[in-house]
Amino acid sequence: MKIRKAHSTDRSYIVDIYGVVADEIQDITRRPEEITNTYIFSLLNKPEDQCIFLVVEDDDDEIIAFAHAEKIGLAAYDHILTNYIIAVSPEVQNKGYGRGVFMGFLEYIFNERSDIQRLEMEIKHDPDRVKLFEATGFKVEAVIENRARAANGEFYDQVLMAWTNPNFKP
Numbered sequence: 001m002k003i004r005k006a007h008s009t010d011r012s013y014i015v016d017i018y019g020v021v022a023d024e025i026q027d028i029t030r031r032p033e034e035i036t037n038t039y040i041f042s043l044l045n046k047p048e049d050q051c052i053f054l055v056v057e058d059d060d061d062e063i064i065a066f067a068h069a070e071k072i073g074l075a076a077y078d079h080i081l082t083n084y085i086i087a088v089s090p091e092v093q094n095k096g097y098g099r100g101v102f103m104g105f106l107e108y109i110f111n112e113r114s115d116i117q118r119l120e121m122e123i124k125h126d127p128d129r130v131k132l133f134e135a136t137g138f139k140v141e142a143v144i145e146n147r148a149r150a151a152n153g154e155f156y157d158q159v160l161m162a163w164t165n166p167n168f169k170p
Contacts, residue, residue, distance in 0.1 A: 001097060003104040006053040006066060011040050013063040014055070021087040028085060029122065029148055029158075043068055049115075052081060054108065056088075056101045064089045065097045067105045069119060079168070081109070084121035102136060110167045117168040124148070125157035138163045 006014065015037055023032040043051055050073070056065035065088040069081035086105075088098040109116050123129055125143060134140070138161040146155035 001059075001100050002057045002061075003054055003101060003108075004057065006044055006055045006068070008041070008044050010055055010063055011037060011044060014040050014044075014066055017063065017066065017089050018087050020090060024090055028087070030085075031151055043070065046070060052105070052108065052113070054101060054105055056097050056104075058092070064092045065101045067101045069105075069121075079115065079117040079170070080120060081116055081118070082120040084119055106136065106163065109165050114165070114167050114169040116165050117170075119163045119165070120160065121162075122147070122158045122160050125159050130159055130161070133161055136163070 015035060018030075018035045018040070019032045022028055022030055022035055043053055049071075051068060051070040053068040054066060055063045058064050065086070067084070067086045069084040071078065072080065072082060084105075086098055086102055088101070106119070109119060121133075121138070122144075123133065130140060140159055141162055142160040144158050144160060147158040149155050
């Protein structure tokens, strides 16, 4: 497993994985039709200080997972990365790649981005998932009732979680 920064040439692989995960797993907020080449292109072309996008390659240099987060764009929130997403190709789930990219992302922020104090994400309310992220240092900050609407029309609660970078330097 190799973790590296994403490149613009990775776009189609990322779109494919993201679309399948959004369609099959349905635990991310973005729906498959919202995951377009244009959307991924916009993320991959943001300035490096505005977006972190890492991919995981297997031993054959195939992209099998990724994670990204971005800044909001307001000066008051310049110390925050938000909308943290992790996606792992369904064929390789439950083999440690998700945890690998997850921990690699936190390590990257710790070592390379002392300007980032907080990493935020919203997850579907599920006690097992909450425990998983708490084990990596994320803390629950709020449970927001009926915040998101699934493709089937049902509302579900989301949990706002945040990780604080111990290496933050204002």
